[in-house]
Amino acid sequence: MTPDSPLSAGSEAPEEIASPPPWDLVLLAALVGVLLVGVLAWGFVDRVGILGQAWLRGLVVPLGGGGLAVVALGRWDRRGLLQRLELCLPEERRQGAFRAGLMAGAGAFLAAIPLVLVSQWLFAPFLPEVPPPGLTDLLAEHPERSIWFTVFVQALVLAPLAEEILFRLCMVETFRLYRLPLPGLLMALLFAVVHGRLDQVAGLCLLALWLYRLRCRYASLLPGILAHAVFNLLVLGAASWQLLRG
Numbered sequence: 750m751t752p753d754s755p756l757s758a759g760s761e762a763p764e765e766i767a768s769p770p771p772w773d774l775v776l777l778a779a780l781v782g783v784l785l786v787g788v789l790a791w792g793f794v795d796r797v798g799i800l801g802q803a804w805l806r807g808l809v810v811p812l813g814g815g816g817l818a819v820v821a822l823g824r825w826d827r828r829g830l831l832q833r834l835e836l837c838l839p840e841e842r843r844q845g846a847f848r849a850g851l852m853a854g855a856g857a858f859l860a861a862i863p864l865v866l867v868s869q870w871l872f873a874p875f876l877p878e879v880p881p882p883g884l885t886d887l888l889a890e891h892p893e894r895s896i897w898f899t900v901f902v903q904a905l906v907l908a909p910l911a912e913e914i915l916f917r918l919c920m921v922e923t924f925r926l927y928r929l930p931l932p933g934l935l936m937a938l939l940f941a942v943v944h945g946r947l948d949q950v951a952g953l954c955l956l957a958l959w960l961y962r963l964r965c966r967y968a969s970l971l972p973g974i975l976a977h978a979v980f981n982l983l984v985l986g987a988a989s990w991q992l993l994r995g
Contacts, residue, residue: 770833772922775821779915782817783810799891800899807903815911818919835918835970842967849963850972854979857959861952861980868948876948889992904985909977913970916940917961933961956980 790805797805823830831837838846869876888900916936924932937957941950960973 770822770825770922772919772926775818775825776915776919776923778821779814779818779919782813784813786813799887800893800895803887803896803899803903807899807907810915811903811907811911814915818914834914835964835968838967838969838971846963846967846969846972847975849966850975851979853959853963853972854976855983857956857976858980858983860955861949864951864955865949868951872947888989892992901985904981905978908981909974912940913960913964913974913977916957917964917973918970921961933958933965936961 787809790809794802794805819830819834822833887896916939920939921932921936924935929935937954940957941953944953946953956977960976963972963976964970966972
């Protein structure tokens with residue numbers, strides 16, 4: 750199997766579609782959606798409370814990017830939309846895909862820990878004294894149940910679904926359309942960079958490649974969505990444990 754061929758590795762290809770989707774236009778629609786929803790959220794962020802701000806910021810990528818990508822694909826051709834989004838999986842492969850997703854999420858988390866530690870040591874002179882605020886900082890400052898619910902829904906449901914569609918599907922297929930070399934690796938680098946944490950780039954690259962390998966193996970985003978959610982759950986679980994310990 751090669752990391753640039755999602756239907757390889759002996760997996761059965763889904764029913765053939767008459768013509769390929771215009772992935773470059775779909776990705777463009779997704780990026781425009783992220784920009785529009787981001788600007789809208791920025792305009793309202795000072796008018797709502799902490800809970801509203803958390804939802805506004807957390808919905809920029811899922812609603813703007815993922816939502817517009819789905820709309821663009823649906824406008825192009827509604828038939829087989831779930832198949833084009835690779836959100837289908839034959840029944841006989843679901844159990845194996847479920848196990849693979851669980852193991853991949855846990856494995857990526859364990860493998861990312863030493864990478865983050867090494868990155869923190871290597872890039873220590875370039876890291877800001879105060880790292881950018883994250884979801885765990887929101888939990889520390891606002892321990893209300895509504896905030897915890899918001900953070901976990903975004904990290905375990907919205908982010909895995911939207912980011913798999915945007916990065917592992919739309920972005921990679923656009924790179925393949927333009928015949929860019931190593932589209933899977935290029936996607937992984939961009940996935941890591943857009944998260945904005947230099948000390949986490951190596952770990953996020955590893956996660957992105959692992960998730961894309963699942964897509965290649967199963968010709969579906971579903972195992973990667975599960976693995977992504979498991980990875981985020983372990984990250985939030987570790988952070989929550991530290992917060993609860995005080």
